[in-house]
Amino acid sequence: MTTSQLKDPSRILEVGFGFWASKVLLTAVELDVFTKLSDRALTGEELGQELGLHPRGIWDFFDTLVALRFLHRDGDGRGARYSNSEETAHFLDRRKPGYVGGILEMANARLFRFWSDLGPALKTGKPQNEIKHSQKPMFEELYADVERLEQFMGAMTGVSRGNFAAFAEKFDFAKYRTLCDVGGATGLLSRLVALRHPHMRCTSFDLPPVEPIARKWIEHDGVGDRVTPVSGDFFGQPLPKADVITMGMILHDWNLDNKKHLIRAAHEALPENGVFVAIENLIDDARRENAFGLMMSLNMLIEFGDAFDFTGADFREWCLEAGFRRVEILHLAGPCSAGIAYK
Numbered sequence: 600m601t602t603s604q605l606k607d608p609s610r611i612l613e614v615g616f617g618f619w620a621s622k623v624l625l626t627a628v629e630l631d632v633f634t635k636l637s638d639r640a641l642t643g644e645e646l647g648q649e650l651g652l653h654p655r656g657i658w659d660f661f662d663t664l665v666a667l668r669f670l671h672r673d674g675d676g677r678g679a680r681y682s683n684s685e686e687t688a689h690f691l692d693r694r695k696p697g698y699v700g701g702i703l704e705m706a707n708a709r710l711f712r713f714w715s716d717l718g719p720a721l722k723t724g725k726p727q728n729e730i731k732h733s734q735k736p737m738f739e740e741l742y743a744d745v746e747r748l749e750q751f752m753g754a755m756t757g758v759s760r761g762n763f764a765a766f767a768e769k770f771d772f773a774k775y776r777t778l779c780d781v782g783g784a785t786g787l788l789s790r791l792v793a794l795r796h797p798h799m800r801c802t803s804f805d806l807p808p809v810e811p812i813a814r815k816w817i818e819h820d821g822v823g824d825r826v827t828p829v830s831g832d833f834f835g836q837p838l839p840k841a842d843v844i845t846m847g848m849i850l851h852d853w854n855l856d857n858k859k860h861l862i863r864a865a866h867e868a869l870p871e872n873g874v875f876v877a878i879e880n881l882i883d884d885a886r887r888e889n890a891f892g893l894m895m896s897l898n899m900l901i902e903f904g905d906a907f908d909f910t911g912a913d914f915r916e917w918c919l920e921a922g923f924r925r926v927e928i929l930h931l932a933g934p935c936s937a938g939i940a941y942k
């Protein structure tokens with residue numbers, strides 16, 4: 600047998616055609632397949648009809664979802680019944696509290712098409728999203744449209760829920776009383792910390808258009824006595840003071856000067872022995888393993904241009920430079936970790 604016969608190109612082809620699998624899942628979320636099924640089992644024709652689909656594609660579409668392990672199929676042929684997998688029933692039924700599909704909705708509506716301009720992004724170093732032509736700051740552009748603001752908030756909930764829940768579980772809050780989550784979006788991190796650690800008082804700090812959304816979710820979770828939304832601009836004013844300052848996927852949105860500004864602002868807002876926590880898809884120090892973190896950094900190129908993700912070693916260096924005494928890395932979930940800097 601020759602060497603070329605032994606070699607197998609299937610991984611190259613699988614990744615090369617990764618957009619097929621991606622688009623099948625994103626479209627299933629867009630069409631609400633998993634919510635329509637919820638806890639029921641339906642035949643392909645019943646499900647296709649409920650979704651308003653043309654008969655041509657339904658068997659290929661649903662069976663691809665079976666082959667990708669997002670649906671179960673009981674039986675074969677026309678009478679077979681489709682149902683959610685355990686994972687999709689929990690995470691992709693939008694009526695369930697564990698729904699994380701918001702990030703996939705945004706990936707489908709925005710990122711999928713912007714990523715087709717990865718080549719131009721790499722050649723120019725410039726963003727390829729809505730601001731490609733408008734030149735407006737990214738959040739101003741994104742929040743100019745209420746629907747897009749809501750979509751972005753849903754996306755943040757989807758991508759961060761598991762990481763923030765792991766942080767609320769794994770971090771030792773016993774020594775601390777107050778927390779300020781900077782760029783807190785819907786207040787998710789503060790809400791999860793307040794629910795898990797009733798002694799904590801939390802502030803969720805973000806831009807003014809976000810406050811009504813945070814307020815709604817804080818009321819929804821019944822933690823209004825322990826979580827306060829505060830509006831402000833983290834480049835235009837000092838951060839609210841607290842024992843713990845958290846930033847979830849904030850530093851990666853900015854260039855190095857702005858990252859360092861935010862780290863210094865956190866240092867100033869903390870008391871002696873306070874702690875600064877950055878929750879990010881921290882890239883491994885050798886930049887060989889965390890493919891999701893590395894691609895998140897490419898996503899920051901697409902979204903902002905000069906923004907980038909970083910390693911735990913980078914975080915440590917910037918925090919020590921800002922005056923923190925010591926830095927630890929705590930793994931949270933999947934590709935996500937917390938960089939923890941002690942004042």
Ligand SMILES: C[S@@+](CC[C@H](N)C(=O)[O-])C[C@H]1O[C@@H](n2cnc3c(N)ncnc32)[C@H](O)[C@@H]1O
Pocket residue numbers: 738755756759781782783784804805806809831832833834846847848849852
């Ligand atoms: C990538 S999102 C992260 C949201 C949330 N921390 C998470 O990890 O799910 C960035 C957040 O920073 C907020 N933000 C952007 N610029 C800001 C500024 N100048 N002042 C305060 N918040 C800002 C945005 O509104 C948004 O909620």
